[in-house]
Amino acid sequence: xxxxxxxxxxxxxxxxxxxxxxxxxxxxxxxxxxxxxxxxxxxxxxxxxxxxxxxxxxxxxxxxxxxxxxxxxxxxxxxxxxxxxxxxxxxxxxxxxxxxxxxxxxxxxxxxxxxxxxxxxxxxxxxxxxxxxxxxxxxxxxxxxxxxxxxxxxxxxxxxxxxxxxxxxxxxxxxxxxxxxxxxxxxxxxxxxxxxxxxxxxxxxxxxxxxxxxxxxxxxxxxxxxxxxxxxxxxxxxxxxxxxxxxxxxxxxxxxxxxxxxxxxxxxxxxxxxxxxxxxxxxxxxxxxxxxxxxxxx
Amino acid sequence: xxxxxxxxxxxxxxxxxxxxxxxxxxxxxxxxxxxxxxxxxxxxxxxxxxxxxxxxxxxxxxxxxxxxxxxxxxxxxxxxxxxxxxxxxxxxxxxxxxxxxxxxxxxxxxxxxxxxxxxxxxxxxxxxxxxxxxxxxxxxxxxxxxxxxxxxxxxxxxxxxxxxxxxxxxxxxxxxxxxxxxxxxxxxxxxxxxxxxxxxxxxxxxxxxxxxxxxxxxxxxxxxxxxxxxxxxxxxxxxxxxxxxxxxxxxxxxxxxxxxxxxxxxxxxxxxxxxxxxxxxxxxxxxxxxxxxxxxxxxxxxxxxxxxxxxxxxxxxxxx
Numbered sequence: 001x002x003x004x005x006x007x008x009x010x011x012x013x014x015x016x017x018x019x020x021x022x023x024x025x026x027x028x029x030x031x032x033x034x035x036x037x038x039x040x041x042x043x044x045x046x047x048x049x050x051x052x053x054x055x056x057x058x059x060x061x062x063x064x065x066x067x068x069x070x071x072x073x074x075x076x077x078x079x080x081x082x083x084x085x086x087x088x089x090x091x092x093x094x095x096x097x098x099x100x101x102x103x104x105x106x107x108x109x110x111x112x113x114x115x116x117x118x119x120x121x122x123x124x125x126x127x128x129x130x131x132x133x134x135x136x137x138x139x140x141x142x143x144x145x146x147x148x149x150x151x152x153x154x155x156x157x158x159x160x161x162x163x164x165x166x167x168x169x170x171x172x173x174x175x176x177x178x179x180x181x182x183x184x185x186x187x188x189x190x191x192x193x194x195x196x197x198x199x200x201x202x203x204x205x206x207x208x209x210x211x212x213x214x215x216x217x218x219x220x221x222x223x224x225x226x227x228x229x230x231x232x233x234x235x236x237x238x239x240x241x242x243x244x245x246x247x248x249x250x251x252x253x254x255x256x257x258x259x260x261x262x263x264x265x266x267x268x269x270x271x272x273x274x275x276x277x278x279x280x281x282x283x284x285x286x287x288x289x290x291x292x293x294x295x296x297x298x
Numbered sequence: 299x300x301x302x303x304x305x306x307x308x309x310x311x312x313x314x315x316x317x318x319x320x321x322x323x324x325x326x327x328x329x330x331x332x333x334x335x336x337x338x339x340x341x342x343x344x345x346x347x348x349x350x351x352x353x354x355x356x357x358x359x360x361x362x363x364x365x366x367x368x369x370x371x372x373x374x375x376x377x378x379x380x381x382x383x384x385x386x387x388x389x390x391x392x393x394x395x396x397x398x399x400x401x402x403x404x405x406x407x408x409x410x411x412x413x414x415x416x417x418x419x420x421x422x423x424x425x426x427x428x429x430x431x432x433x434x435x436x437x438x439x440x441x442x443x444x445x446x447x448x449x450x451x452x453x454x455x456x457x458x459x460x461x462x463x464x465x466x467x468x469x470x471x472x473x474x475x476x477x478x479x480x481x482x483x484x485x486x487x488x489x490x491x492x493x494x495x496x497x498x499x500x501x502x503x504x505x506x507x508x509x510x511x512x513x514x515x516x517x518x519x520x521x522x523x524x525x526x527x528x529x530x531x532x533x534x535x536x537x538x539x540x541x542x543x544x545x546x547x548x549x550x551x552x553x554x555x556x557x558x559x560x561x562x563x564x565x566x567x568x569x570x571x572x573x574x575x576x577x578x579x580x581x582x583x584x585x586x587x588x589x590x591x592x593x594x595x596x597x598x599x600x601x602x603x604x605x606x607x608x609x610x611x612x613x614x615x616x617x618x
Binding site: 013016021024031045046050096098100102106110121126127129131135183186215231260262268277284 | 344348418520598
């Protein structure tokens, strides 16, 4: 429909566009600033000259970070938790959700209820009982304290179940049964090849969960050798105890040490959000998909 | 064949023993599927149900090394101790106020953002803004607070420079109890407004375009369209989400309050969940801390009921 826009419409449209631009800018600005600050001349940075784009150029702070074995240990731990956590979660979620999606599975509604009830009891009341449980199971202060209590999340089971129900035709499962395939074989050979979208959702959700894992590590893993990146970041950025090894590397040039210590904060943040930002287009796609699947349930 | 359809007749024909036989037959036919669900059931039982049973330590005198039921029963002793403690009112006030302000200031933002996006015609512009607005949702709380701390560094942090421009200050804002709530809520809005708008955008996209078409024929202007078509059609979604938020108003998450707060700001920053952590995990008063957490859950339920009742009364929308 071709309609001539009135002056009023144009003004309103551009005002709305302007407001949205502002909101977008406020959201993205801290990220741009982080990057600019991490590559600026440290003296300009500490003097507060950097506002949007880098002033001067120096990759030195990244160079000093290379020497920080503490950061890379934490980085390695987080990678370990993410890889193992994702694998375990995919297997647990798919294997659990598949029978629950089958109409001919006797007892599925009882199991669904069994799983759904605890979703309504959360918050700080669980902190101590869960802590005691982890202690009694002997998981405390091991890597498994991060993985095992988060092996499966009910929300993703519900999503996977909805997916299987709506995309895998019953007749296909039935036909393979008649051909004599076992349930596990049906799941692996017939259902899984058709389930790439939901497996991706499970993988992506868990990458974000395990990359950002903090509270379980704080509660269950005091041993610094097993601590993930987020705990390291808390020490450096929030508790204000700069990374001694990175600072040591920087102390070759004493005139810069104050400003470099400050700049290290920025480069540390950049280094730790790079994987998330690099994966962002994919993350966003699957998260939006996932949240819509959850919404159908409501 | 649907097992449910034959369940009741089978029971009638063959009585109780026939009923169990039928159950057993159904069960054995799915034996293999039962084996598949077993690990999941075990996981839920161990990591969700056992802690639920473990809440009972709130009524006992639990010492480390004991099983959940090996500790002596003490009744409501810990609750009494908590209600009389000097921290009780401070914790209740801090938790409720923080939750209340977060809803009051935080809830309208995503609705407003979704409405603005809905009025926008250009698809690419719209999509870009949306994508950008979701980004902070994926960043960990530690990094959000780490960034906040870094940007508020006295003298050189970019936010400190801005704040200092308006109200000259030399103190670190993070050590000032007055600033805890504003910082908490502003960063919260920054992190969540985009992501929380998804539900509203979904509701907006399901509005029938013909409604706009016919209202235009009747001479409605844009504002009238927003007021009498757009808003009423997303109202149920808005109210449902608002009830859910109200229900968790005193359920202030541990992570953010713990990371942003510090002893200098406990006057405003110490909430129930951080107190549970300090007394329970750090000081080892497991039973007392669980009682405090249980008290928190109880007020959560009260708030959810109040919100639901109010909503039923005024808007005919409710959760149950």
